[in-house]
Amino acid sequence: MLLSINLNKVALLRNSRGSDYPNLKNFALQALDAGAQGITLHPRPDHRHATSNDIVTLSKLVMDYGAEFNVEGNPFEESVDDYIGFNELIKATNPTQATLVPDTLNQITSDHGWSSGEHDKKLKETITELKNYTSRVSIFIDPDINSINYAKSLNVDSVELYTEEYSKLYMKDRNKAVKLLNIYKDIIIKAKSMDLRVNAGHDLNLKNLPPLRALNLVDEVSIGHAVIVDSLKYGFIDTIKRYVDITKG
Numbered sequence: 429m430l431l432s433i434n435l436n437k438v439a440l441l442r443n444s445r446g447s448d449y450p451n452l453k454n455f456a457l458q459a460l461d462a463g464a465q466g467i468t469l470h471p472r473p474d475h476r477h478a479t480s481n482d483i484v485t486l487s488k489l490v491m492d493y494g495a496e497f498n499v500e501g502n503p504f505e506e507s508v509d510d511y512i513g514f515n516e517l518i519k520a521t522n523p524t525q526a527t528l529v530p531d532t533l534n535q536i537t538s539d540h541g542w543s544s545g546e547h548d549k550k551l552k553e554t555i556t557e558l559k560n561y562t563s564r565v566s567i568f569i570d571p572d573i574n575s576i577n578y579a580k581s582l583n584v585d586s587v588e589l590y591t592e593e594y595s596k597l598y599m600k601d602r603n604k605a606v607k608l609l610n611i612y613k614d615i616i617i618k619a620k621s622m623d624l625r626v627n628a629g630h631d632l633n634l635k636n637l638p639p640l641r642a643l644n645l646v647d648e649v650s651i652g653h654a655v656i657v658d659s660l661k662y663g664f665i666d667t668i669k670r671y672v673d674i675t676k677g
């Protein structure tokens with residue numbers, strides 16, 4: 429299981445003071461040196477955390493390092509003010525992976541996956557175009573069989589399972605959470621039978637990640653918020669190493 433560290437919250441902290449402190453490149457290198465195999469950024473049009481310039485700068489840094497660079501965002505977000513548009517960022521940086529999410533402009537964080545709608549034709553055309561600029565195109569989906577079938581119809585390379593339900597349930601009742609993982613397992617096996625790579629993310633942390641890792645089916649997890657929270661207790665580098673110990677199995 430690959431571990432990609434989402435540095436949005438580091439960028440958010442930096443932006444709160446209008447300076448370059450903390451420095452995003454420094455934290456990206458620390459994460460990679462500590463064993464993470466990739467870096468994720470999710471820019472939004474208001475640049476409240478990761479900016480267009482961050483994507484350009486870190487794409488080169490991370491890929492020159494030999495690691496994976498994952499850019500998340502809504503492919504229908506066009507240029508506005510200093511934000512150059514999601515698709516333009518992908519074309520300008522050629523990241524390892526482009527993860528498409530159906531976020532609205534004012535959405536605080538991703539809270540649902542793609543489902544069929546009026547956007548289907550445009551989304552499929554966009555995916556086809558973006559494949560010319562990145563190694564993999566992934567879409568964020570809710571964990572159900574219908575979503576797997578929908579993803580396959582769009583001709584993506586990968587899906588990212590939205591894991592908030594599992595993460596919240598794990599805090600309340602671990603036995604029920606493990607039962608939910610068995611449902612996830614069937615969904616993941618279905619995806620792999622259709623030649624789809626499977627990623628997972630949202631509210632994963634040091635406590636709820638091990639059972640997901642034990643399935644030995646998920647190709648990659650992207651973790652950001654929990655890494656920063658855990659860093660307040662363990663420090664950034666030690667925290668990354670703890671996640672690496674889990675994901676490497």
